Amino acid sequence: xxxxxxxxxxxxxxxxxxxxxxxxxxxxxxxxxxxxxxxxxxxxxxxxxxxxxxxxxxxxxxxxxxxxxxxxxxxxxxxxxxxxxxxxxxxxxxxxxxxxxxxxxxxxxxxxxxxxxxxxxxxxxxxxxxxxxxxxxxxxxxxxxxxxxxxxxxxxxxxxxxxxxxxxxxxxxxxxxxxxxxxxxxxxxxxxxxxxxxxxxxxxxxxxxxxxxxxxxxxxxxxxxxxxxxxxxxxxxxxxxxxxxxxxxxxxxxxxxxxxxxxxxxxxxxxxxxxxxxxxxxxxxxxxxxxxxxxxxxxxx
Numbered sequence: 001x002x003x004x005x006x007x008x009x010x011x012x013x014x015x016x017x018x019x020x021x022x023x024x025x026x027x028x029x030x031x032x033x034x035x036x037x038x039x040x041x042x043x044x045x046x047x048x049x050x051x052x053x054x055x056x057x058x059x060x061x062x063x064x065x066x067x068x069x070x071x072x073x074x075x076x077x078x079x080x081x082x083x084x085x086x087x088x089x090x091x092x093x094x095x096x097x098x099x100x101x102x103x104x105x106x107x108x109x110x111x112x113x114x115x116x117x118x119x120x121x122x123x124x125x126x127x128x129x130x131x132x133x134x135x136x137x138x139x140x141x142x143x144x145x146x147x148x149x150x151x152x153x154x155x156x157x158x159x160x161x162x163x164x165x166x167x168x169x170x171x172x173x174x175x176x177x178x179x180x181x182x183x184x185x186x187x188x189x190x191x192x193x194x195x196x197x198x199x200x201x202x203x204x205x206x207x208x209x210x211x212x213x214x215x216x217x218x219x220x221x222x223x224x225x226x227x228x229x230x231x232x233x234x235x236x237x238x239x240x241x242x243x244x245x246x247x248x249x250x251x252x253x254x255x256x257x258x259x260x261x262x263x264x265x266x267x268x269x270x271x272x273x274x275x276x277x278x279x280x281x282x283x284x285x286x287x288x289x290x291x292x293x294x295x296x297x298x299x300x301x
Contacts, residue, residue, distance in 0.1 A: 082124040110141040113211030132181035143261035153178040167281035200228035
């Protein structure tokens with residue numbers, strides 16, 4: 001998808017590579033030189049130019065095939081293991097996620113777009129991870145969308161109780177499997193409150209499954225996102241499904257969003273309480289919520 005947007009001047013390839021590696025590190029993973037060139041801040045860069053950029057600075061190195069900051073070399077083993085697991089596990093979970101999205105959008109006609117996000121989209125997925133979904137919904141339906149994802153997610157997870165779990169995905173009845181990562185109302189996209197590199201990258205790596213026009217509209221309404229990643233203007237949508245037959249919108253008046261907020265927040269805070277003795281899981285939740293602000297649900301401030 002092309003919008004005819006003129007890219008702003010960018011920094012040197014070395015500086016762009018350095019900033020992209022730092023952005024990836026904040027999200028807990030790294031990529032090889034070729035993939036780094038595809039994801040590079042400021043626009044795609046040839047792999048040969050990325051390798052020259054690495055050679056020209058003491059800050060970056062290639063370790064185990066990954067471009068990382070020199071002082072982060074101790075992390076490469078875990079990152080490589082995640083990348084290897086992704087190649088083994090991701091295909092089945094992508095297929096599973098696509099099936100879940102079909103059910104979700106059929107049952108929730110107020111959802112305008114769904115994309116696969118998180119580790120399943122970025123390339124670091126393990127079988128113990130959950131599947132993160134980004135949603136765009138009609139105004140006044142954020143909390144109802146959250147409840148819909150979680151109710152259908154629990155029903156779906158009951159069929160996968162043998163799934164590997166960790167402290168973050170372990171739940172009392174069924175594993176945490178399909179979850180809402182980011183939920184935006186359409187008016188929140190016109191314009192976005194945040195158009196920084198992290199938000200642009202979130203949109204870049206996410207894989208649209210339903211309602212690609214809703215995601216294209218975000219780029220049209222916020223062209224400064226392309227200052228960070230011009231690749232967004234040509235992003236393919238490889239996983240799109242045909243729109244299913246959906247329930248009538250009349251079944252879901254906007255007034256349902258308030259009780260959905262009460263139910264959703266109660267359930268969310270209960271889950272945080274169950275993790276009170278698991279600091280790593282709480283820290284991960286806090287990090288994800290911080291990266292999503294000001295769009296996180298259930299903030300009391």
